[in-house]
Amino acid sequence: IAGITxxxxxxILAAGRxxxxxxxxxxxxxxxxxxxxxxxxxxxxxxxxxxxxTTGKGEVPxxxxxxxxxTDDFPLTLxxxxxxxxxxxxxxxxxxxxxxANVLTFGAGSRLTVL
Amino acid sequence: xxxxxxxxxxxxxxxGTPVLLRCNYSSSYSPSLFWxxxxxxxxxxxxxxxxxxxxxxxxxxxxxxxxxxxxxxFHLTKPSAxxxxxxxxFCVVSDQGGTASKLTFGTGTxxxxxx
Numbered sequence: 001i002a003g004i005t006x007x008x009x010x011x012i013l014a015a016g017r018x019x020x021x022x023x024x025x026x027x028x029x030x031x032x033x034x035x036x037x038x039x040x041x042x043x044x045x046x047x048x049x050x051x052x053x054t055t056g057k058g059e060v061p062x063x064x065x066x067x068x069x070x071t072d073d074f075p076l077t078l079x080x081x082x083x084x085x086x087x088x089x090x091x092x093x094x095x096x097x098x099x100x101a102n103v104l105t106f107g108a109g110s111r112l113t114v115l
Numbered sequence: 116x117x118x119x120x121x122x123x124x125x126x127x128x129x130x131g132t133p134v135l136l137r138c139n140y141s142s143s144y145s146p147s148l149f150w151x152x153x154x155x156x157x158x159x160x161x162x163x164x165x166x167x168x169x170x171x172x173x174x175x176x177x178x179x180x181x182x183x184x185x186x187x188x189f190h191l192t193k194p195s196a197x198x199x200x201x202x203x204x205f206c207v208v209s210d211q212g213g214t215a216s217k218l219t220f221g222t223g224t225x226x227x228x229x230x
Binding site: 004008026041042043044086092102103104106107108109 | 147152156159164217218220221
């Protein structure tokens, strides 16, 4: 079934540790995104990539980095995790960046707890 | 600048009764508006999208929303609630033609459906 696969689904992590959340899509979508979801705050964009080889900062990029080496994969890295990064992380994609190509397909999420 | 306000954080209805989830937006330009649904422990799924065509937009699972420019509203409705409609619903706004990296999410409305 076409879609977005995220891993891990859940992780508990000690503060200061490095963590990479993986995201893979098989729809050949050009654009990919990472959001965090926190109670009462909705979804906030962390980083995005309009096409392979390019990335951009979203609303809350501090403490996170991304790479886009190919079309399918868009990993999110926390270099040194802090408790405020405890959240549910969603990877999403869209077919392109032209006007109208702004409907998102989401993965099932990765729940991260930083102690 | 754009923003979106979901007026109710929690709505409870009885099965078979109408559903109304309220959303007001602010946008400098003609907006694109979306409703997404999130079932427990799942990613978000698109319910419907408005992009300046018909003001009454029909979505999946019997939901529809009406764009009212004079009231800057995009309320989501369904004539008869089903138990399977219990979920979190997000209203999303984008300036017309904006890419997905420019979407603004509301804080969500949790819909509870009781017998």
